[in-house]
Each structure stands twice: as C-alpha cells, then as structure tokens.
Amino acid sequence: MxxxxxxxxxxxxxxxxxxxxxxxxxxxxxxxxxxxxxxxxxxxxxxxxxxxxxxxxxxxxxxxxxxxxxxxxxxxxxxxxxxxxxxxxxxxxxxxxxxxxxxxxxxxxxxxxxxxxxPDELGPDPDSRAERVGRLFGVYCDRLNGIGVPAEPPDEFPTDPLPLSYAVSAAMVLDQRDRQELLAAEHAAARLDLAGALLRRENRILAELATLPGGQFLRREVNPN
Missing domain, CATH: 2.30.130.40 (LON domain-like)
Structure with missing residues (x-):
C-alpha cells in the first residue's frame, strides 16, 4: 500500500x-x-x-x-x-x-x-545476536567513558532485539553511509550483524587512540533544517 x-x-x-x-x-x-x-x-x-x-x-x-x-x-x-x-x-x-x-x-x-x-521483522536467531551486540556496545561505552567521553550506559538500553537494533544504531557515532545501511537493513538480525561488525571496528579504533580529536565525540545536537 x-x-x-x-x-x-x-x-x-x-x-x-x-x-x-x-x-x-x-x-x-x-x-x-x-x-x-x-x-x-x-x-x-x-x-x-x-x-x-x-x-x-x-x-x-x-x-x-x-x-x-x-x-x-x-x-x-x-x-x-x-x-x-x-x-x-x-x-x-x-x-x-x-x-x-x-x-x-x-x-x-x-x-x-x-x-x-x-515491515519490522526479527530475522533468524535475533536473541543471540542481540546479546552479542549488547556486550560489544558495553565495551564501546566503557572505552568512550574511559577516555572522558560520556556514553549511554548499556543498562539503559532495551534488550529486545528489534528496539535494541535501532537504539544501538542511533547511539553509535558513524558516518551517514553506515547509519543509512543500518536503517535500511532487511530485518533486526541483519541490522544487529552489521551493528556488531561496526562496533568491533570502532572498538579497535578506540583501543588504539591515545587521545581523541578536538570536539565532543558523542553529541546530541538540535538539527536545523
């Protein structure tokens, strides 16, 4: 329709x-x-x-x-x-x-x-994927907080696969192309797989960073049109 x-x-x-x-x-x-x-x-x-x-x-x-x-x-x-x-x-x-x-x-x-x-579909084996992404996102937040960048505590996030897939997608600091791929994913399982791959990449980068570039890494800005 x-x-x-x-x-x-x-x-x-x-x-x-x-x-x-x-x-x-x-x-x-x-x-x-x-x-x-x-x-x-x-x-x-x-x-x-x-x-x-x-x-x-x-x-x-x-x-x-x-x-x-x-x-x-x-x-x-x-x-x-x-x-x-x-x-x-x-x-x-x-x-x-x-x-x-x-x-x-x-x-x-x-x-x-x-x-x-x-439609918002779960896809195959969403629960195990959600658990894995939840752990990776916890590491992501810990590493950000460890270098002085405020990050949302994992226990404030949903645990159900579908809302978790969207919440993690919105919370990560990514470029527009990565975020668009997350939004357009076929179902929650595919989105969680992609989020997991991106979190592993970002966690490796954060582990190697001694200092952050200037500016706030996580921002919640008002979007002007």
Missing amino acids: SHRLPLFPLGSLLFPGLTMPLHVFEDRYRRLVTELMALPTDTPRQFGIVGIQLGHEVGELSARQLYEVGCVAELRDVHEHDDGRFDLVAVGGSRFRVDRVIDPDDEHPYLRAETTFL
Missing part, C-alpha cells in the same frame, strides 16, 4: 522509536508544520525524514539526491516562536521506502513522496 508523505530531508537520520529535536526556520517547513498542526487531533501528524545522499539541507532544491529508505516522524512537543520559527521533537515511527519523489509546487512548497512502509 502506498502512502504519500511530506519529506524533510536531513543530513542526519531518525530511527524508529527514537526522538530527534528539530529547529524549523525555513518558510517551506514552517508551512508544513503549520499544516500538520491544523489537522484534527485524532489524525497522525506525520512526515518523512530521509537522509540526503547528495546536497545539503538548507535552500530550495538543495537536496539533489535522497537515500531510498527513511523513517516516518510524528510531531511532538511543538513550540512556536513569535517570529514563526518552531522548535519541536519528532518521534520515529515506521521505516519507509521512497518510490517516487514529488517536486514542490505552489500548494506544497516542500518535497513529497509516494512511499511504501517497510
């Missing part, structure tokens, strides 16, 4: 079950938020967050190429400023595949897309 979604292309990714703060200042996205807020209270206020493969966030037609898989976002905690800007929190819902991008027009000045929602 096809779903038409307004799109919010970003240089970062939202994962199902996770949250993302957004600062909305461009006119086209201010209009989108206003339209969503005008929907009846029993209607989901949803849009699609999709990663930018080529281009950048700000400016019309600046996102020249998008990744194929994104995540539905639902508006939460919307605060409107006097000048029309918004601060809001988006909560990740279903993943979707972009089937066709619809260019902006006078009625809809933002991108839209025909999308197909993707």
